[in-house]
Amino acid sequence: MNENEKKPEGQGEQDTRYMFFTRREFVVGAVAGAAAGSVITGAMMKGGKPAAVDPAKAAGEKRIKSPSYIAVDYAKCTGCRNCEVECALFHEKKLDLSKSRIKVYYFNPPVDVPSLCAKCNDAPCIKACPEKVGALVKDKTTGAVLLDEKKCIACWACIEPCAKDRANVIRKSKDEKVVVGICDLCGGDPSCVTGCPEGALSIVPVYQDGRYFAAKPEQIAQAVAKNLYKAARGNE
Amino acid sequence: MMPNGYMGKVLEIDLSTKKVSVSDLNMKAAEQFVGGRGLGAKYLWDKVQKPGLDPLSPENPLMFWTGPLTGTAIPGPSRVVVCTKAANTSPIASPYPHASTVAWSCMGGMLAPEIKYAGYDGIIITGKSEKPVYIVIDDAKVEIKDAAHLWGKSTNDTDLALRKELGASFRTAYIGPAGENLVKYAAILSESSRAAGRSGVGCVMGSKKLKAIAVRGSNTVPVANNEEVIKIRAEMFKALQTWNGYDQWRRWGTAAMLMASSQAGTQVTKNFREGTYEQVDKIGAPISEKEFWVKHRSCFQCPLHCMKIGQVSTGPYKGTIAEGPEYETGTMHGSNCLVTDLGGMMKSIELADDLGLDSISVGNVLAFVMELYEKGIVTRGDLDGIDAKWGNVEAMLALQRKIVKREGVGDILAEGVKKAAAKFGKDAEKYAIHIKGQELAAWNIPANHGFAIVYGTSNRGACHQVGPTVEEQQRRTMCDTVVICRFLYYGIGTALFQKALNAVCGWQLDDAGFFRVADRIWNLEKVFNAREGFRRADDYVPKRFTTEAFTVGPKKGAILPPEKQEQILDEYYTKRGWDVKTSLPTEAKLKELGLDELNAVVKSLR
Ligand code: SF4
Ligand code: SF4
Ligand code: SF4
Ligand code: SF4
Numbered sequence: 001m002n003e004n005e006k007k008p009e010g011q012g013e014q015d016t017r018y019m020f021f022t023r024r025e026f027v028v029g030a031v032a033g034a035a036a037g038s039v040i041t042g043a044m045m046k047g048g049k050p051a052a053v054d055p056a057k058a059a060g061e062k063r064i065k066s067p068s069y070i071a072v073d074y075a076k077c078t079g080c081r082n083c084e085v086e087c088a089l090f091h092e093k094k095l096d097l098s099k100s101r102i103k104v105y106y107f108n109p110p111v112d113v114p115s116l117c118a119k120c121n122d123a124p125c126i127k128a129c130p131e132k133v134g135a136l137v138k139d140k141t142t143g144a145v146l147l148d149e150k151k152c153i154a155c156w157a158c159i160e161p162c163a164k165d166r167a168n169v170i171r172k173s174k175d176e177k178v179v180v181g182i183c184d185l186c187g188g189d190p191s192c193v194t195g196c197p198e199g200a201l202s203i204v205p206v207y208q209d210g211r212y213f214a215a216k217p218e219q220i221a222q223a224v225a226k227n228l229y230k231a232a233r234g235n236e
Numbered sequence: 237m238m239p240n241g242y243m244g245k246v247l248e249i250d251l252s253t254k255k256v257s258v259s260d261l262n263m264k265a266a267e268q269f270v271g272g273r274g275l276g277a278k279y280l281w282d283k284v285q286k287p288g289l290d291p292l293s294p295e296n297p298l299m300f301w302t303g304p305l306t307g308t309a310i311p312g313p314s315r316v317v318v319c320t321k322a323a324n325t326s327p328i329a330s331p332y333p334h335a336s337t338v339a340w341s342c343m344g345g346m347l348a349p350e351i352k353y354a355g356y357d358g359i360i361i362t363g364k365s366e367k368p369v370y371i372v373i374d375d376a377k378v379e380i381k382d383a384a385h386l387w388g389k390s391t392n393d394t395d396l397a398l399r400k401e402l403g404a405s406f407r408t409a410y411i412g413p414a415g416e417n418l419v420k421y422a423a424i425l426s427e428s429s430r431a432a433g434r435s436g437v438g439c440v441m442g443s444k445k446l447k448a449i450a451v452r453g454s455n456t457v458p459v460a461n462n463e464e465v466i467k468i469r470a471e472m473f474k475a476l477q478t479w480n481g482y483d484q485w486r487r488w489g490t491a492a493m494l495m496a497s498s499q500a501g502t503q504v505t506k507n508f509r510e511g512t513y514e515q516v517d518k519i520g521a522p523i524s525e526k527e528f529w530v531k532h533r534s535c536f537q538c539p540l541h542c543m544k545i546g547q548v549s550t551g552p553y554k555g556t557i558a559e560g561p562e563y564e565t566g567t568m569h570g571s572n573c574l575v576t577d578l579g580g581m582m583k584s585i586e587l588a589d590d591l592g593l594d595s596i597s598v599g600n601v602l603a604f605v606m607e608l609y610e611k612g613i614v615t616r617g618d619l620d621g622i623d624a625k626w627g628n629v630e631a632m633l634a635l636q637r638k639i640v641k642r643e644g645v646g647d648i649l650a651e652g653v654k655k656a657a658a659k660f661g662k663d664a665e666k667y668a669i670h671i672k673g674q675e676l677a678a679w680n681i682p683a684n685h686g687f688a689i690v691y692g693t694s695n696r697g698a699c700h701q702v703g704p705t706v707e708e709q710q711r712r713t714m715c716d717t718v719v720i721c722r723f724l725y726y727g728i729g730t731a732l733f734q735k736a737l738n739a740v741c742g743w744q745l746d747d748a749g750f751f752r753v754a755d756r757i758w759n760l761e762k763v764f765n766a767r768e769g770f771r772r773a774d775d776y777v778p779k780r781f782t783t784e785a786f787t788v789g790p791k792k793g794a795i796l797p798p799e800k801q802e803q804i805l806d807e808y809y810t811k812r813g814w815d816v817k818t819s820l821p822t823e824a825k826l827k828e829l830g831l832d833e834l835n836a837v838v839k840s841l842r
Contacts, residue, residue, distance in 0.1 A: 078541040080534035081346075085309060094462050095309045097353065098454040105404040106346070108395045108428050109557045110533060110545040174454050197473075197539035198532075217404060228530050229557055231549040 062188035067143025067206045069119040070102075070183070070190060074224040076200035079104055079112030086195030090186055098174050101183040102192050107221035109229055116192075117162075117169050117183040118214035119143045119206055124161035125170060125182070136182070143206055144185040152178045166214035239263055240460040241304030241741040247356045247378065249371060251444050252294055252363030256378045261357050268830065270737075271303030273340045273716035274757040275358060276319025280338060281760055283362075284321055287767040288332025291323040291339075291436075292418065292443040294364040300351060300409075300449070303719035307352035307457040309469045310736045311537035312724035316348035316409075316432070317341070317716060323443075324420040324436035324597075324652055325673040325697040330769025337672055337770065338761045339435035339696055343409070344535035344721060345426045350407040353453025361444060370410075370448040372402065375455070383447040387416060390590045391425045398450055406450040412592020414640040415442035419650040421597035421675065425589060427533075429543075429559035433594040435674070435696050460742030468736045472728050476539060479727040486532070489542035490563035491521035497563065498571070501683030501791025504676070505571040506626070507603035508669045508780055511680040512789025513571035519578055524561055528578060533559075540723055548579040553629075558586035564700075567678035568599020573606060573632060580629030587633055591640045597652065598639070600675035602632050604653045607667045614660060620644040669778050672697035672770065681781045683791035688801060689808055692775040695761040706811045713754035756829040759821050762814075763834045766841055772819040775805060818842065 084100040092099050102116040123145055126136045135151035136158060138144070154177055162170045169181040186192075193201045238244045239261075248257045262278075269278040276299055283297050290296070298320045305313035322339035351359060354373050361371075365380075368387040372379045386394055391412040398408045408426060415422035415438035422438030423431040432438075459465050476482055484492055494516055497503040501511035517523065528546035535543075548556040560566060561581065569575065569584045584602075588595040602624075608614040609624040616623060620638065622645075624631045638646030648656045653675055657668035669676045674697025681687045686704030693709075694702045701722065703709040715725050720733055734750050737743060745753075777796065785795040809816045813825035820841060826834050 075531060078532045078534040078543075080536070080538055080541065082311075082537055082539070085537055089309060089466060094456065094459075095307070096456045098456070103405075106427055107404065108392060108399065110428065110531065110559075112533065198541075229547050231547055231555050 064142045064185055064188040064190070064203055066141070067119065067121075068185070068203050069143070069206050070116060070185075070193060071202050071204040072114050073200045073202070074111065074113065074220070075228065076198045077104075077112045077114060078198055078200075079106055080197065082195050082197060083114055083192035083201060086191040087186075090191040099180050101169070101181055103169075103181075103217075105217045105221070107218070107225065109225050111221045111224045111228065113217040113220050113224070114192075114201070115167060115169060115217040115220070117145065117181070118167045119145070119183075119185075120166055120214055121206065124166065125158040128157040128161050130155065130157065139184070142185045142188050145182050146184050147179065147182050149178050154178060168216045238458045239266070239741075240458050241308070241737075242266060242357050243352055243355050243455070243457065245356050247359045247373065249359070249361050249378070249380070250363040251361060251365040251369065251380070251446060254365075254380050256380070258356075258376075266304075266357075268753070269757060269760075270714075270717045270753055271306070271357070272301050272315070272317040272342075272719040273319065273713065274753065275717075276301050276317055276340050277338060277757050277760045277764070279358075279360065280319055280321065281764055283360075284764075287769070288330075288334050289321055290334040291321045291336050291440055294362065294444070296321050296362075296440060296443075298361045298437070298440050298444060298446070299358055300347075301358040301719075302348045302352050302356075303717065304741050305718055305720070305733070305736055307349040308459055308736075308740050309465050309537075310733075310740065311469065311472055311539070312720045312728070312733070313718055314346070314348055314536035314538065315342045315344050315716075315719040315721060316351065317719055318343065318424060318432040318435075318437040320435075320437055320440045322435050322674075322696060323418075323439040326654070327672065327765075327769040327771070328773050329771075332768060335768040335770075337696055337765045337768065339437060339440075340716065341424070341432035341435045341437045342716060342719070343424065343426060343430050343432035345430040346407045346536055347409055347426050347451065348719060349536050350451045350453050352457050353455050354451050355453060355455050359449070361446060364443065365445040368416075368445050368447050370398075370446065370450065372406070373449065373451045373453075374406075375453055386410075386447045388413060391592050392428050392590050394448060395428050398448060402450055402452075406452045408448055408450045410448035410592075411438045411441050411446075412590065412640070414592040415439055416447070417640055417642050417650070418442050419593065419640055419642070420652045420655075421594040421601075422592055423594045425592060429545075429589050431589065431595070433596060434699060436594070438592055438594075457740075459740045461739045464739040465736065468732060468739055472724075472732055472736075473539065475729070475732060476724070476727045481727060482540075485540045485542055485723060485727070488521040488525070489532075489544050491524055491544065491561050491566060493563040494520040494561065494566050494570075495522075497567075497679070499790060501786060501789055501794055502680050502687070503571055504567050504678045504680050506574055507572060507600075507607040507667060508676065508680060508778075509607075509784065509786075510788055511683045511786050511791050511794060513574075514788065515574075515576045516571060518576045519561060519566055519570040519581055523578055524566075528582060535721060538721065538724065540727070542723060546582065548582055551577070551579045553579040553583040556583050556586050558582045559589065560585050564678045565595045565599070568596050569602070569632070572599055572603040572678070574626040575629060575632075576627060577629060584629060584632045584636070587636050591636060593636065593640065596677045597675040598636060600669060600677075601639070601649050601653055601656070602635060604656070604667055604669065605635060605649065606631075608660065608664055611663070611667070613662045613664050613667075614645075618645060618660075666779065669780065670698055671777065672774050674698045676700075676778075681777055682786055682794040682796050685796055685800060685804065688777045688781070688796055689804055692777055692805070693808060695758065695765055706808065709758065710751045710754035713757050714750060717753065717757060752829065756831060759826060759829055759831060760834070762819075762821055763826075763831075763837060766820055767837055772805065772809075772817065775819060776801060
């Protein structure tokens with residue numbers, strides 16, 4: 001078992017107390033071996049050049065070879081929404097942001113929160129999809145939840161469990177024919193990660209139980225604000 | 237069929253009758269005036285048929301315009317341009333008591349693309365509600381809602397309340413107490429510190445009893461050549477990354493210019509008396525980065541993230557979270573008021589945003605008061621006991637609070653320096669640094685005479701943005717029209733944006749055509765102003781710049797000689813194809829621009 005597969009302390013318990021935003025060390029520990037930046041506590045970039053493009057990308061090679069999710073360094077994120085744009089351009093070939101699988105929200109005090117599917121290991125969305133329909137499956141290699149649009153009967157059963165205590169990313173499409181919002185990791189080569197000019201997104205292998213990464217943007221914003229604005233009233 | 241680049245619709249809301257309607261975008265106007273400031277000028281001209289309209293009357297339209305590139309994959313066109321008849325400008329002589337200029341005010345962020353996604357190229361608000369309201373636009377669904385619970389709230393509290401009510405997926409813009417109480421230089425804000433600051437657009441919004449608008453959309457913008465657009469997108473990012481200003485903008489934003497401008501003698505210091513601030517290192521970018529900044533922020537799709545958010549971590553203002561300093565805010569609240577305490581300066585900037593004031597104008601007003609106080613033109617008694625010594629941050633905060641409440645001396649100062657000077661009398665007028673009633677911004681004139689043209693000829697009163705030559709003015713007019721941020725224009729140039737415009741709209745606009753649009757817009761605004769009574773005499777810079785030379789700094793001795801002022805105006809009008817004596821556009825010029833219909837108006841003014 002390598003370092004990344006080890007269960008951090010507290011995992012396995014159902015209690016929301018253990019969600020990553022209340023247990024900072026969990027997240028910091030989670031990315032320490034995999035990504036260079038820290039997730040919540042990262043220091044602000046001093047401008048400069050954006051992250052270099054991954055050479056593997058240039059070679060057309062898939063970067064994700066084991067179950068992974070996308071970690072956000074909230075201190076680096078500027079809220080530019082290029083990730084949203086790149087996601088739409090990759091999947092739709094045009095700028096239809098209503099179909100983006102990553103959405104960036106702004107909060108006050110100023111915090112920008114890119115929000116996307118957490119690749120929950122127990123994937124309650126998949127479990128909710130009627131057995132006979134089977135429109136959602138887990139990609140064995142990347143760990144992403146894949147949607148077969150042709151199979152989806154628009155029953156919306158998958159929306160609820162994700163909204164309840166996960167990332168709340170699944171929504172009805174504009175024409176209400178199918179769900180949208182589930183990140184497929186672009187089949188192994190995430191466009192949002194490449195397209196982020198700040199290097200705020202990184203690919204991180206998932207722990208055995210990834211659900212603890214799932215949090216709603218509002219919850220993440222609160223935790224991040226506390227870390228970014230330490231001198232503010234109530235944050236000391 | 238939607239025309240490419242446009243949603244083809246304009247949302248019109250009458251707050252008197254509460255009538256909401258959607259009209260087709262005037263496509264002929266769109267081809268001639270493109271978007272943003274251009275469509276603003278055209279629609280204003282069509283809606284305001286007679287001169288002298290009271291800007292605070294229900295008839296004055298308050299318009300939010302986007303451009304054809306907005307909401308496409310092209311980075312940069314993220315600005316919403318708020319257009320109306322200005323509440324804060326006035327001519328030297330006019331038969332109309334309410335005479336004022338056109339107003340446009342640009343704001344970056346996320347609002348403009350969202351307006352397009354909701355299905356509109358622009359939003360036009362007329363009328364006046366009896367009670368405070370706010371407008372929620374969710375695609376085609378438009379609601380006018382009671383805003384009793386929001387009225388009186390600061391901009392941050394309004395932002396939070398709207399978020400709680402509507403969720404994080406709406407993009408919002410709002411006024412603070414300054415707009416509610418009709419402070420002439422009130423701003424409209426978004427995302428707590430983005431502002432359509434200039435031109436008093438928040439005052440017009442307040443006069444309509446409109447507290448906020450919230451927008452959410454799910455549509456896409458039709459484009460003529462999608463593949464080409466995506467290609468140009470990549471080219472633009474590449475152009476930015478190879479631009480030599482790229483790293484600097486990303487790291488420092490406009491704050492980098494605080495120290496550079498002081499060196500060049502172009503920084504506004506001590507109410508415009510000097511061009512160099514000897515203490516600039518106390519408020520500049522390096523110390524801000526070290527002691528204050530926490531994170532960068534960007535507008536839609538922009539990799540420059542020039543916005544800096546920071547937090548004061550020690551001293552009396554500890555805990556203050558604010559945006560900046562930018563060059564403008566750091567100069568107006570810093571060097572112009574001789575402030576040396578970074579935390580205090582950030583508190584003053586934060587307060588201006590929170591109260592919904594134009595940070596530039598109010599910084600000018602504060603320095604004006606400090607100079608009058610120093611010269612004994614106003615006393616502590618006149619200021620309701622406030623000790624307005626240079627650099628006194630507490631006085632700056634107290635004055636701002638009085639201004640937005642229109643309490644005591646605040647009621648006088650809420651009218652701006654021009655009217656306040658008239659009220660104070662004595663020599664006060666000498667220290668009122670405005671043109672056409674709008675306060676000057678953070679660039680000083682004596683060491684860079686180009687700014688006399690920038691400020692003097694701007695159609696919205698003193699504005700530092702419009703460019704020092706006719707050519708540059710055309711390019712920047714296009715920026716405000718295609719609603720491109722000035723800094724992306726610096727990094728990318730106009731050529732690629734022009735290419736993008738053609739790819740998005742399916743046009744074949746060449747250089748000449750591009751600039752003709754700009755020229756047309758400028759001339760239409762000019763005729764609007766001329767009809768109100770503005771002439772050459774209104775284009776002069778304040779006397780301070782032609783009578784008092786700098787006494788400190790590398791540009792010590794710099795002044796704008798009065799004869800130079802005359803000469804540059806002569807040259808400018810000639811270049812524009814305008815009559816040098818009156819500054820009115822010539823018949824031939826208007827004809828050339830396809831603005832023949834304006835000739836009858838101009839003839840009656842000669
Ligand atoms: S975050 Fe939502 S969509 Fe993603 S795996 Fe978890 S439940 Fe499913
Ligand atoms: S909406 Fe589609 S994907 Fe979701 S549960 Fe129903 S059938 Fe499955
Ligand atoms: S990995 Fe791909 S699908 Fe997932 S959010 Fe990023 S761009 Fe979209
Ligand atoms: S592209 Fe990067 S910096 Fe921009 S919003 Fe997305 S994660 Fe944040």
